[in-house]
Structures are given as C-alpha cells and as structure tokens.
Amino acid sequence: MKIVHVAEAFAGGIVMFVKSLVENMPDDEHIIVHGERAHVTRFTEIRKQFARTNARFVRWHSAQRSIRLSKDFAAFFELYKVLKRLKKQHQIDAVHLHSSKSGFIGRMVCKVLGINNVIYTPNGAPFLVGTSKMSNFLYKQLERLGNGFGGQVVCCSPSEQEEYEKVGIQAITINNGITFERFNGLDLEPSSKKFCIVTSGRIINQKNPALFNSIAQYFQEFKQFEFIWIGDGPERALLSSSNITITGWMPGDEVARIISSANVYLSTANFEGLPYAVLEALALRKPVLLTDSVGNRDLVKSCLNGDLFKHHSEAIVKLLQYFNNTSMLNIMGEFSAVHGKESFNVNHTFTRYRNLYKGNSDHIKNDKYLKPALVNA
Template sequence: MKIVHIIEPFASGVAVFVKSLTETMPEDLHIVIHGERKQVMSAKEVKRIFPKQNVRFIRWKSVQRSINPFKDFRAFTELHNILKRLSQKGFVDAVHLHSSKSGFLGRLACRFAGIKNVVYTPNGAPFLSGSNPFTNFLFKQIERFGNKVGGKVVCCSASELAEYQKIGIDASFINNGVSLKETAPLSSPRGKKDKFQVITTGRIEEQKNPALFNAIASFFEDYDQIEFIWAGDGKDRAVLTSKNITVTGWQDASSIKELVSQSDVFISTSLFEGLSFSVLEALALKKPVLLSECVGNADIIMTGLNGDVFNTETEAIVKILNYFNNQEMLEVMGEYSFEVCSDKFNVDSNFKHYRKAYQMDEGQKEHIPLIGVA
C-alpha cells in the first residue's frame, strides 16, 4: 500500500507515532507530509529517526500551530495541491491524518481532492485542551464538522474514544504502543544514587501542567533525599521554580531512556493525553508510574500494582511519600508495569490493526470494530 501521513506537529509523541507506523509496516510506502516546530526539534533532526527504505518526506511549508484563518487557508490550499498531485500519480491508497490541525485541514483537502480512504487519529482530543469553556466548545464544533466532511476517526486509547462518543462522533480505537525491544531496560545494574528521583519527560507547556508538577515538587524542597527531574523543555519552563527541580533541556532518545531508567518513579501531571508515549516507555523500562487522572492516563494504571492515579496535589504528595518510604516495592511494581506494556501497549501487535483500517473505504465507516485492547 501507499500510505500518506499528514502531520503538522512534526515532533515529540506524534512523530514517534508516525515513525512506529512506518516501522510496523515496512513493506508499504509511507509518504510523510509534514510541518515543522523548530522550537522543539528541526524537521531534519526528526527525519533521522525514521527508516529510510520505505519513507519519503514532503514539506508542508505554510502550516503553523495556531489558528489563523488567512494562514490556515494557505495551508489548506498547499495541502490540497500536494494531495491532488500525489493522487493523480497513483501514490495514494490511504491518507492518515495526525493531530487536530492536520485532521481538520486534511479532511477538507482530501474531500476536494476526491480521496475517500481517510483515517484521522487525534492523539489528544483538542476539545479537552484548555480551561476555557468557549475554546473547548469551538473545538467540539470543529471536530463535529470535520467528521461530517469525511474519513474515519480512530482514537489512540479507550478513554479518548469515550470522549469522542460523548460528542456524537462514531469512532474506533487502537491503543498506542511502544517497541519492547527498542525500549528494553538497561542491562547494566543501576548505580547507587544519592537521591530518590521522580521524573517526567516531554514539552513544558500548559497541557502537561507544569504548575502542578512544580507545586508537588515544592512540598519536598526541604527533603534533601528527593529530587524532581523534567527531561525536556518548552515555553513554560519559567513555571518550574522549585529549587529541587532539574530541567535537562531537550535530550536525544538514548539520553532520555537512561534518565528514566535511573529514576525511581515516573510522574505525569497532564491535563489530558491521547495515550502518552512517554508513560508507555516508562512502563517498558519497568518504572512505577504516578499519573494524573485524565483521558489517556486512565487507560494505563492498574491501581497499586504498576502505579497510582491522583486528582490533587495532596494525593500525589502522599503517594510519593509512600513510594519513598517503601522503596522495596518499586521493583515489583516495575515488573507489573512491563507486563501491562507487553499485554496492552506492544506496538508490534497493536499497530498492525491500522492496516485493516487503511483497507476500509469510507462506506464502511460505521462498521469499524473496536480493535484496541480495553
């Protein structure tokens, strides 16, 4: 098959998602139409992580993250022309749209280009993205309109699917996954550390709720034995003011893996997720995970076995104190984390279901089974 991927946020988790698809289906040709977020990572750097034999790239020059009618119309026109040209040359069997901006503009462009076999994966429902009710309402209407334009919505977790069903959008889901081979725990034993480490990774921005991370860390400022690490960077870095927080800046994948492997507990304070690759990688690295109770995170936890969820700052603090005072249980919890990842979030088994989604035309939209693992 010839599969066209359209991706505006060509960085972070969404880029990992597309990369995993290209690796899971090596016999297919993948054409990646992409934007760029230089403040996170240049497109040139992102391309290096993709396989070379079955992936080709086309730059989507005019697309940008924020909503701007004039610029978005330019981005739509450019995308339509690219898709029309590819379709006329026989390079489109299916189109897969990744994230909300690509999902909306991509469905319109496919409709005008006469392409019907379209899959849209939100990887984080945009109508859950902020505290502004009007903005969330607007995003709901955009998602509903986009769904009427065409294509099939395939969510990346059961809880994300439930949110789409609540607003009247029929969808299916395929769980995100990570490679257990690529994300295998480090074989060498971890050296003795001076401090108990609580880590998170990724972009420092509102969705990840750095203010909550900072508040939790601040409680432990006078605990010399406990430190917090944010492996990543972002526009809200200044929010992380607690003196016991280390911000590493952007790191390559191997450095992130080493940092997580050497830590004791992985924490996520996110307001919402699709199904976080960072958390899944922590599971694969045999880490207990402490996660805010939100869409995406809710699919991962087996309470008390591989970690816990929390709703408030106080609940998170109590859990960290419990882990710190009972460190002998963390290794057992880490083993459960790996089992959960192997059973539910193994990319080698989960992402093969996308081939089935690609092979269905739009007339079969209403009959896509729930092919994820609940």
Template sequence: MRIVHVIEPFASGVAVFVKSLAESMPGDLHIVIHGERQQVMSANDVKQIFPKENVRFIRWKSAQRSIHPFKDLLALKELHYILNRLTKRGFVDAVHLHSSKSGLLGRLACRLAGIKNVIYTPNGAPFLSNDNPVLNLLLKQVERFGNKMGGKVVCCSASELAEYQKLGIAATYINNGVAIGNSKLSIVNRGVDRKFTVITTGRIETQKNPALFNSIASFLEDYDQIEFIWAGDGQARNLLNSKNITVTGWLGPKAVMDLVSSADIFISTSQFEGLSFSVLEALALKKPVLLSDCVGNRDIVRSGLNGDVFKNEIEGIGKILHYFNNQEMLDVMGQYSLNICEKDFNVDLNLKGYRTVYHIPEQKEEERYLAGVN
C-alpha cells in the same frame, strides 16, 4: 500500499507515533507531509529518527499551530495541491491525519481531492486542552464539522474514544504501543547511594501542566533525599523554578531512556493525553507510574499494581511520600508495569492493526487490475 501521513505538529509524541507506524509496516511506503515547529525541534532533526527505507517527506510550508483564518486557508490550498498531485501519480492508497489541525484541514483537502480512504487520529482531544468553556465548545463544534467531511476516527486510547463518542462521533480506537525488546535493553540499576528520583519527560508546555509539577516538587523541597527531573524543554520552562527540579533540556533518545531507567518513579501531571509514548516507555522500562487522572493517563494505570492516578497536588504528594517510605515495593510494581505494557501496549500487537484500517477497498484493487490489463 502507499500511506500518506499529514502532520502539522512534526515533533514529540506525534512524530514518534508516525515513526512507529512506518517501522511496523516496513513493506509499505509512508509519505509524510509535515509542518515544522522550529521552537520545539527542527524538521531535519525529527527526520533522523525515521527509517530511511520506506519513508519519504514533503514539507507543508504554510502549516502552523495557531488558529489564523487567512494562514489556514493558505495551508488548506497547499495541502490540497500536494494531495492532488500525489493522487494523480498513484501514490495514495490511504491518508492518515494526525492531530486536530491536520485533522480538519486534511479532511477538507481530501474531500476536495476526491480521496475517500481517510483516517484521523486526534492524539489528544483538543477540546480537553483549555479551561475556557467557550473555547472548548468551539473546538467540539470544529470536531463535529470535521467529522462530517468524512473519514474514520481512530483514537489512540479507550478514554479518548469515550470523549469522541460523547460528541456523537462514531469512532474506534487502537492503543498506542512501544517496542518492548528495545526498551528492555536500556534497563539499568538505580544504584545505592543516590537520591529518590521522580522523573517526567517531553515538552514543557501547558498541556503537560508544569505548574502542577513545580507545586508538587516545591512542597518536597526540604526532603534532601528526593529530587525531580524534567527531561525535555519548552516555552513554559520558567514555571519549573523549585530548587529540587533539574531540567535537562533536549537529550537524545538513549540518554532519556537511561535517565528514566535510573529513576524510581515516572510522573505525569498532564491535563490530557492521547496515550503518552513517554509513559508507555516508562512501563517498558519497569517503572511504577504516578499519573494525573485525565484522559489517556487513566488507561495505563492498574491502581495499586503498577502505580496510581492522582486528582490534585495533595494526592500526588501523598503518593510520592508513600513510595518513598515503601521503596521495597517499587521493583514489584515495575514488573507489573512491564507485564501490562507487554499485554496491552505492545507495538507488535497494536500498531500493526492500522494496516487493517488502511485496507484498500476491493473496487480499487479491481480498478488497478483492469488498468494493468489495459
């Protein structure tokens, strides 16, 4: 099977998601049409994480993050050209669109190219990303319009699915997943003479709410035994100015996993998520998780067992102090995290489900057979 992936934000969680799909289906060819966010990570660096045997890349040169009618029209024209060329050469069995910009332009381009086997995974509902109700309303209408262009909407968490159903959009979901075995290998001892460490990972951007992370850390500045780590980087790095926060910058995957392994708890202050791979990796590494009560995050926590959700700064601070004063319970909570990950967020059980979603219609198989006979 030949699956074409269209990705505008070729970085972070979306890239990890597509990489996981390619690794889960090694017998299929994955063609990745991608943009680039140079300020986050170069496309060449992102490509290094992908398997080489079954993945090929095509640069989508005119794709860019911001909304710009003229540039978006150019991006649509270029994407239609690429898809049309691949279709004529027999390289398209299914097209999988990742994130909102790719989802809209991709469904338009597929409609123009006559491609009907189209899947769209939002990886975070865009209409949840802004405090501006007018902009959110506009983004909801964009999602409804894109849905009329065809394709299947496959969300990556149950709570994200619920948000799309509220819009009247028929959808389904398949949970994101991580490789349990590989994560277990990176579990390390925390050590005795060390500070109580609260960690998060990923891009420092508005969606991740670094201002809230900073506020929580600032309240605990006078606790010398507690430290905060943000393993990552981004344009909003200046918001992390509390003296007890360490920002590592971009690190390799192994270095990040080792930092998470040696921490006491993993925190997410995100405003919304699809289903964060960073949090799932923390589960696999047996970390208790403290997550903001938002779409995507609330699917991961079994309250009181593997962690908690919090609604505001005060609740977050209270939970951290509770964990700090009751550290003997962290190992038990961490084991629950691993158990939950194995049951609900195992890549071997989850992402392979996309092969069923990608199925080739029987009519197309018949057409191929007849073409071979003739």
C-alpha cells in the same frame, strides 16, 4: 500499499508515532506531508530519524498551529494541490491525518477530491486543550464539523475515545505501542542515593509544570528527594523549586538511562493522547504516578503498577508511601512491564492500522483487544 501521512504538527510524539508506523510497515510506501515547528525541533533533525526508512517527504509550507483564516485557506489549497497530484499519480491507497489541524483541513480536502479511505488520529482531543470553556466549545464544534466530511476517527486510548463519543463523534481505539524489547539489557535498578522522581516532555501548559512544581516544593526540605524534568519548553520558569533539575533535550538512550535510574515516573499532564514517555516508563519497569486525566488513566492497571491522583496533596501522600515502602516499587515495576507488553505492544498497533489502511475497519472493531474500549460505542 501507498500511505500518505499528513501532519501539520510534525514534532514530539507525532514524529515518534509516524516513525513507528513507517518502520513497522517496511513493505509499504509512506509519503509524509508535513509542516514544521522549528521552535520545537527543526525538520532537518527529524529527517535524520527517517534516514534508513521507506519514507519520502513533501513540505506543507502554509501549515501552522493557530486558527488564522487567511493562513488556513492557504494551507487548504496547498494540501489540495499536493493530494490531487498524488492521486493523479496513483500514489494514494490511504490518507492518514495526524493532529486536529491536519484532521480538519485534510478531511475537507479529501472530501473535495473524492478520497474515501481516510483515517484521522487526533493524538489528544483538541477540545480538552483550551484554557476556557469557550475555546473548548469552539474546538468541539470544529471536530463535529470535520467529522461531517468523512473519515474514520481513531483514538489512541479508550479514555480519549470516550471523550469523542460524549460529543457525538463515533470513534474506534487503537492503542499507541512501543517496542518493549529495545529496553532489554538496560540496568533498571535505581542508581541515585536520593529518592528520584522523573518526568519527560515539553514544558508546556498541557504537561502542567505548575503542578509538578507544587508537588516538588513540598519536598524541598527533604534532602532525600530529587525531581528531574527531562526536556525543555516555554514554561520552564514555572519549575522554580530548588530540588528540580531540568536536563534539556537529550538523546533517547540517555532519556532511558535517566528514567531507569529513577524510583518513580510522575506525570502531571492535564490530558494526553496516550503518552509515549509513560509507555517507555512501563517498559523500564517503573511505577507510575499519573494525573487522573484522559490518556493517563489507561496506563494504570487496578493500581497494581502505580496510582492516579487529582490533587497535588494526593500525589504527595503517594510519594511518601512509596518512599516508606520502597520494596513494593520493584513489584509495581514488574506489573508495569506486564501491563505494557499486554496492552501497548507496537506489533498490535501497526497490525491494526494496516488493516485500516486496507479499508477493513470491521476487523478492527471486532478485535478482542479493543472490546473494552467499545462498550459505549
């Protein structure tokens, strides 16, 4: 098959997602039409990750994140030319759109060109992003409008699917997945003398660094505690508590080493699609303490492998309980690994996407692993 991936926001988790699909479908051809967010990761660095894969790249120069009509019209016509050429060359069996901007423009272009086998994966509902009710309302209307152009909406977590169905958009769920076996052989025991709480990701509003800082501040006088944020970003100044270490961006193996040496993985995100960083924490047998938000709540199973919280005070109480009962953390970590392997294995993910690329959405809807996510569908 020939699969065209369209990604305006070709950085962060979307790169991991597309790379996973490419690597696990080695017999298919993948054409990646992409924008660039150089302030996050330059494309020259991203391309190195695909060096030994069956992917080729087409630059989408006009693509940009913010809504600006002149730029968006330019992005529409540029993408139209690219997909029209690929269609004429019989290079398209399926088009997979990644993120909201690609989803909106891409579905319009496919509608005009008569390309019917279209999949749209939001990777985080855009109408949960805004800082105001007005902006979220606008994004909801844009998602509804985009849905009218066709294509199958595929959410990466059941809670994300629920949010789409609340606004009247039918969707299915295919969980994100990772290769759990690649973490075999790592020393998974905490190595620090201090009780270490870790998180990983860009330091941006969506990850709520202010909440992370508020939790850490409570423990400033407790020398037994330390907090680590793996990553960097424009809002790093919000992480001002003296017991927080910001590592900056690091290679994947080093990230895994730091997480494996911690006691607890903490996420303060306002919302997620289904975060790869938390999936890796599950694979590394870490208890997880996560905000009760879209995407996060799918990763905690009956409080066996961690807990959800709504307010910083709840997180503080849980961390104190973990600290005073460290023997329970190993058991919770084992539950994390079991839950992860059962529900978020990459083999399940790419098999279901491949069925979608073949045009077999009914097979996905009847998948036994997805029935809980489709109760309200």
